[in-house]
Amino acid sequence: MNLLSFLLLFSALIFASGLALALSRHHALLVLGGIELMLNAANLNFILFWRFAHGNQDLSALVFVLFALATTAAEAVVGFALMRGVFRHYRTLNTSQIDLQKE
Amino acid sequence: MTIVLFILISALTSLAIGASVVLGRLLHSLLAMGASFALIALLAFVLNTPFICFAQLLTFLGITAVMLLFSFLHDEAPADSFFQHTPEKPLLQWGGVLIGASTFALLAYALIASPTLKGFTTLTSTESSPAHMGRVLTQHHLLSLELLALLLGAVLVGTTILTLIERHPRA
Numbered sequence: 001m002n003l004l005s006f007l008l009l010f011s012a013l014i015f016a017s018g019l020a021l022a023l024s025r026h027h028a029l030l031v032l033g034g035i036e037l038m039l040n041a042a043n044l045n046f047i048l049f050w051r052f053a054h055g056n057q058d059l060s061a062l063v064f065v066l067f068a069l070a071t072t073a074a075e076a077v078v079g080f081a082l083m084r085g086v087f088r089h090y091r092t093l094n095t096s097q098i099d100l101q102k103e
Numbered sequence: 104m105t106i107v108l109f110i111l112i113s114a115l116t117s118l119a120i121g122a123s124v125v126l127g128r129l130l131h132s133l134l135a136m137g138a139s140f141a142l143i144a145l146l147a148f149v150l151n152t153p154f155i156c157f158a159q160l161l162t163f164l165g166i167t168a169v170m171l172l173f174s175f176l177h178d179e180a181p182a183d184s185f186f187q188h189t190p191e192k193p194l195l196q197w198g199g200v201l202i203g204a205s206t207f208a209l210l211a212y213a214l215i216a217s218p219t220l221k222g223f224t225t226l227t228s229t230e231s232s233p234a235h236m237g238r239v240l241t242q243h244h245l246l247s248l249e250l251l252a253l254l255l256g257a258v259l260v261g262t263t264i265l266t267l268i269e270r271h272p273r274a
Contacts, residue, residue: 003106004223005214010113012210014143017120020203024196027129029170033136036166037120040143043159051150052223059239062231063247065155066240069162070251074258076166081262083173093173 004052008045015041028086028093032079039072105226108149116142124200129174137167151226154233 001009015038022034043065050061083093090098119139126132140163148156214220240248 001215002221002224003109003226005220007109007113008214008220009211010117012207012214013117014120014139016203016207016210017117017124019206020200021120021124022199023202024124024199025132029129029173030123030132030136033123033133033170036163037136037139040140040159040163043155044143044146047147047150047152047155049223051152051226051229057229059231059236062152062155062236063239063244065152066158066236067247067251069155069158070255073162073166074255076169077258077262078265080169080173081265084266085268 004048007048011041011044011048014038014044026094026096028083028095031095032076032083036072036076039068043068105149109146112142112146112149116146130171133167133170133174136170137164140164140167151229152231154231154236 018034018037018041020034021037022031025031025034046061046065046068050059086098087093092098116139119135119142123132123135123139126135141160144156144159144163147159
């Protein structure tokens with residue numbers, strides 16, 4: 001196994017861990033954190049392929065990562081605003097309790 | 104030397120992510136998550152992308168700081184423990200881990216079986232200094248940059264409106 005394959009495996013591990021975190025925990029903050037981890041894994045893939053591509057001086061991959069980071073920040077801000085609204089309405093950020101109160 | 108550094112950062116990041124998945128207290132999970140974000144940014148630095156590294160640090164440590172603030176302000180007892188099975192969803196935790204493990208197994212199989220990856224064996228010499236990134240952004244991706252600024256402006260206005268809306272809490 002070469003270095004790129006190893007680092008891509010590591011990136012896949014980050015993605016899978018983010019997915020597990022988002023699905024297995026009940027707190028909205030941790031669900032959002034899991035999504036951020038998945039986005040981080042995608043960004044890491046871009047950086048890795050840019051770094052290992054033979055003689056590639058094009059920085060488009062890094063520009064894409066930069067835009068993805070800005071979009072991630074925007075998504076997080078909207079998530080926090082929604083969480084604040086949810087907390088004011090339900091007095092909790094535990095997703096299972098919010099689900100119960102809806103019934 | 105670089106390979107050892109990669110392996111070390113990968114191992115530490117995996118530990119931090121694992122801790123954030125299984126730690127019982129929300130504060131501990133969030134701190135472990137912040138550490139994993141910082142380590143991923145360090146990996147970007149080792150991969151010779153200092154600009155992206157600092158952008159990641161600013162973005163994700165900012166997000167972690169707001170998460171920590173939320174956890175202090177909206178502290179709920181009891182903590183959302185990974186090992187604590189709630190009566191309404193008894194196997195949700197292990198179901199999520201199972202789905203994550205299956206996803207990793209599938210991705211790992213695809214990566215190991217891929218013949219294309221065998222061609223990429225060495226790190227190429229590249230330049231990605233902030234000055235170079237700035238030139239590329241302003242000369243080749245100016246419209247995208249403007250659209251991104253527009254998006255962030257819209258998000259600013261949208262979140263301000265969202266947080267100003269008053270709703271009556273449920274009894």
